[in-house]
Amino acid sequence: MLRQQTSRNYAATIDFLMQRLPMFSRIGVAAYRKDLRNIIRLCEFLGQPQQRFRSVHIAGTNGKGSVSHMLAAILQTAGYRTGLYTSPHLSDFRERIRVNGTEVRPEFVVTFTDRIRPMIDELDPSFFEISVAMAFEYFASENVEIAVIETGLGGRLDSTNIVDPELTVVTNIGWDHMNLLGNTLEQIAAEKAGIIKPGVPIVIGEESAETLQVFEMVAKEKNAPLTVASRQRTPVDWSWKRHHLIVELASRNHEEHDKFELDLSGIYQAKNLVTSLEAVTQLRNRGWKIDPETVKKALRQVRRLTGLHGRWDVIREHPLVVLDVAHNVDGIQQLLRQIEVTPHSELHLVIGMVKDKEVSKILGLLPRSAHYYFTRAQIPRALPETELASMAKQAGIRGSAWPEVNRALAAALANSGRNDLVLVFGSVFLAGEVNRVWNN
Numbered sequence: 001m002l003r004q005q006t007s008r009n010y011a012a013t014i015d016f017l018m019q020r021l022p023m024f025s026r027i028g029v030a031a032y033r034k035d036l037r038n039i040i041r042l043c044e045f046l047g048q049p050q051q052r053f054r055s056v057h058i059a060g061t062n063g064k065g066s067v068s069h070m071l072a073a074i075l076q077t078a079g080y081r082t083g084l085y086t087s088p089h090l091s092d093f094r095e096r097i098r099v100n101g102t103e104v105r106p107e108f109v110v111t112f113t114d115r116i117r118p119m120i121d122e123l124d125p126s127f128f129e130i131s132v133a134m135a136f137e138y139f140a141s142e143n144v145e146i147a148v149i150e151t152g153l154g155g156r157l158d159s160t161n162i163v164d165p166e167l168t169v170v171t172n173i174g175w176d177h178m179n180l181l182g183n184t185l186e187q188i189a190a191e192k193a194g195i196i197k198p199g200v201p202i203v204i205g206e207e208s209a210e211t212l213q214v215f216e217m218v219a220k221e222k223n224a225p226l227t228v229a230s231r232q233r234t235p236v237d238w239s240w241k242r243h244h245l246i247v248e249l250a251s252r253n254h255e256e257h258d259k260f261e262l263d264l265s266g267i268y269q270a271k272n273l274v275t276s277l278e279a280v281t282q283l284r285n286r287g288w289k290i291d292p293e294t295v296k297k298a299l300r301q302v303r304r305l306t307g308l309h310g311r312w313d314v315i316r317e318h319p320l321v322v323l324d325v326a327h328n329v330d331g332i333q334q335l336l337r338q339i340e341v342t343p344h345s346e347l348h349l350v351i352g353m354v355k356d357k358e359v360s361k362i363l364g365l366l367p368r369s370a371h372y373y374f375t376r377a378q379i380p381r382a383l384p385e386t387e388l389a390s391m392a393k394q395a396g397i398r399g400s401a402w403p404e405v406n407r408a409l410a411a412a413l414a415n416s417g418r419n420d421l422v423l424v425f426g427s428v429f430l431a432g433e434v435n436r437v438w439n440n
Contacts, residue, residue, distance in 0.1 A: 009106075009107075009110045010106035010107070010109055010110055013109055013110045013113045014093050014109070016113065017093075017113060017127060017130060018127065020120065021120070021125065021126055021127040021130060034157055035157060036157060036159065036161065036162060038123050038125045038126070038129045038159075039125075039129050039132060039133060039159040039162055040162060041119065041123060042116070042119055042123070042125065042129065042130070042133040043133060043136060043162060045116070045119050046116075046133060046136070046137050049133075049136040049137045049139070049140035049141075050136040050140075050162055050163050050164075051164070052139075052140040053083065053139050053140060053143075053144045053145065053146065053147050054145065054146045054147070054165070054166050055146060055147045055148070055149050055163045055164075055165045055166065056071060056146065056147075056148050056149065056165055056166060056167045056168075056169065056279065056283070057149050057151070057160065057161070057163055057165040057167070057168045057169070057195050058071075058148065058149065058150050058151065058168075058169045058170075058171070059150075059151040059154070059155040059158070059168075059169070059170050059171070059192045059195050060169070060170050060171030060172050060173070060192065060205065061171070061172055061173055061188070061192075061328065061330060062171065062172055062326075062328070062330050062331045062334070063171035063172060063205065063268070063271060063272045063275065064150050064151065064169075064171045065086055065150060065308070065311070065325075066264060066269060066272040066308070066311055067169060067171055067205070067272050067275050067276050067279070068084065068086055068148045068149075068150040069084070069086070069302050069306040069308040070264075070272065070273070070276040070298075070299065070302055071148050071276055071279055071280070072084040072098075072101075072148045072305070072306050073101075073298040073299070073301065073302045073305040073306050074276070074280060074290060074294065074295050074298040074299070075146055075148070075288075075290070076100045076101065076298075076305060077294050077295075077297055077298035077305065078288070078289065078290045078291075078294045078298075079289075080145045080146055080288075081099065081100060081142070081143065081144045081145045081146075082099070082100055082144060082145070082146055082147065082148065083097075083098070083099050083135070083138075083139035083142070083144040083146070083147030083148070084097075084098045084099075084101075084147065084148050084306060085097055085098075085132070085135040085139075085147065085148070085149050085150060085160070086150045087128065087131065087150065087152050088428055088429070089432070090309055090310055090325075090428065090431055090432030091432050093109070093131075094106065094109065095307060096131055096135065097131070097134065097135045097138055097139075098306065098307065099138070099139070099142045099144055101304075101305045101306050101307060103307070104134075104135075104138050108138055108141075109134070112134050112137060112138070113130075113134075116130065116133065116134075126159075128152050128159055129159045132152075132159040132160055133159075135147075135149075146166070146288075149163055149165070151192075151195065154191040154192060154194070155170075155191055155192040155193065155194040155195040156190075156191050156192075156193075156194020156195070157191070157194070158194075158195075161194060161195055164197065164200075165195075165197060165200055166200070166283065166286055166288075167200065167201050167202075167203065167279060167282050167283060167286070168195050168196055168197060168200055168201070168202045168203070168224075169202070169203045169205065169275065169279050170192050170193070170195070170202070170203070170204050170205065170215065171205040171206070171271075171272065171275055172205050172206040172271075172330070173185055173188055173189045173192060173208065173210075173211040184210075185208070185210045185211050186210055186211060186214055188211075189210075189211035189214040189215060190214050190218075193214055193215050193218040193219075196215070196218050196219055196222055196224050197222065197224065198222045198223060198224065199222070199223055199224060200222075200224050201224065201225045201226075201227065201282045201285070201286070202215065202219055202224050202225070202226050202227070203226075203227050203228075203229055203275065203278050203279050203282055204226065204227070204228045204229065205229050205230065205271065205272070205274070205275035205278075206229075206230050206271060206275075207228045207230055207231070212228070227278060227281075227282065229274050229275045229277070229278035229279075230271075230274060231252065232251070232252050232274075232277075232278050232281070233249045233250065233251060233252070233274045233277060233278070234249065234250045234254075234274075235247055235248070235249055235270040235271075235273075235274065236248050236249065236250045236254075236257070238267060238270060240265060241261070243263075243265045243314050244261050244262060244263055244265060244300070245261070245262045245264060245265045245266070245267065245269055245270070246259060246260070246261050246262075247259065247260050247261075247262065247269075247270045247273055249273070249274065249277075260273060260295075260296060260299055261296070261299065261300050262299050262300070262302065263299075263300055263301055263302055263303050263304070264302055264303070264308070264311055264312070265312050265314065266311055266312030266324070266334075266338050267337065267338055267341060268312075268334040268335075268337070268338065269311070269312075273299070277295070280295060309323070309431075310323055310324065310325040310428065310431045310432070311324060311325065312324055312338060313431070315434070315436060316422075318418045318419070319348075319413065319416040319417065319418060319419070319420040319421065319422050320342070320344065320420070320421050320422065321409070321413070321422045321423075321424070322421070322422070322423050322424070323423075323424045323425070323431040323434055324423065324424070324425045324431065325425070325427070325428045325431050326425050326426070327353065327354070327357060327425075327426055327427050327428060328357060328358070328362075329358055329361055329362060329365070332362050332365055332366075332425075333365065335423075335425060336365060336366075336367075339367075339421070339423065342421060343419075344419060344420055344421035345417055345419040345420050346370075346371065346416065346417060346420040346421075347367065347369070347370040347371065347420070347421050347423070348370065348371045348372075348373065348412040348415065348416050348420060348421065348422040348423070349366065349370045349371070349372050349373070349399075349423055349425070350373045350375060350405065350408045350409055350412050350422065350423065350424040350425070351366075351372065351373070351374060351375070351388070351424075351425060351426040352374070352375040352376045352377055352382065352383070352385065352388070352405060352408075352426050352427050352430040353382075353383050353388060353426045353427055354377070354379075354381045354382055354383060354427055354429070355381055355382070355383045356381070359383060359388070359391055360391060360395065362426075363391060363392050363395040363397060364395055366395075366397060368396055368397060371399065371412070371415060371416075372392065372397055372398065372399025372400070373399055373400055373402055373408040373409070373411055373412050374386075374388045374389040374392065374399055374400070374401045374402065374408070375401070375402045375403070375404065375405045375407070375408035375430070376388070376403065376404075376405075376430075377405070377427050377429035377430045377432075377433055378404070378429075378433060379429055382427070382429070385401040385402060385403060385408075386401050388401075389401040404433075405424065405430050405433050405434055406433070406434065406435050409422070409424060409434065
């Protein structure tokens, strides 16, 4: 009876938060807060919980979620009580806040929300601001030793940017959220570089001539040691073994080679592995005890340890059904490379997108020979499936339109053969709505 009551209270609390607070994932730009005043006030009200644990702060256009989960898995395997904050969630709000892989307790969500309601009435904060404050308070109350904190959007004005981290990481810079972050890669990089703190090491995952100079300038101004991960290690070979990715890396001068097995099977995870390993190196330099075998052990079980889903996430065999949260130009390009190296007969693409993405550019990248099923997530920000189908037709792509992702997936499965590939992609929220009954 008590468990049922807690479940009802939790469901009512989440409903209150989603209805009362502007939520970027649902409505887009209108929910974005362009300063840190609210999160500062919220944390003052809570007694500055973000000051009661150490942290690693991670930003980037793509890969920051995977790197966050890899680092969290490594730290908790090394014996540290580890918090993990990521966003958005796929199915349940509690996915955003974890300690040693376990989701925040429902009763904490309820009691925290009751406690913070006076500040909600006073500040009218966003859903994201409240979720960040909740994560900080939970990590402090759970006595975590270190928390891996993923930014939501950008960096400089992101609500997570009030932590004083052990290490900052920027995975890469690409085209996304230009309406908020800037119309050039340099402007986007400057926003991400806003997480660099005085004297705190910064790891850049992938370098580009357009953006590295931005990071170097900010790091120099703040006396923050900067390392480019892709200069320290290079992937030289990869293979698959039972949906695990085996990556061989060469050291900076190719004098040493080492192999790593990941339960994250997308080949794009090789880049995220390189970034994660350099982050571990920098943490070791700051006194964190993480031995090489611990790293390898953790990487073999990131999904189990942290609950990560939606990154080349295989949910069925024969036909192969995969979910992926790729939703911007750079992410889609990586996804297409993955498709090329994945054995299959026919390709079935179930796609749904939100209105504020570069939909036309993404459609222009997609293969014309695939079978298409246009659909939408059940959020106001989603692009209607009929409109997506119309835009695709203009780009030379034809397919059927479905108002809900599981109906689209059912149609794809009905049309597919045993050796085909069925991929659901285009939106984090779309992947989150897929019913797992589709697995074998």
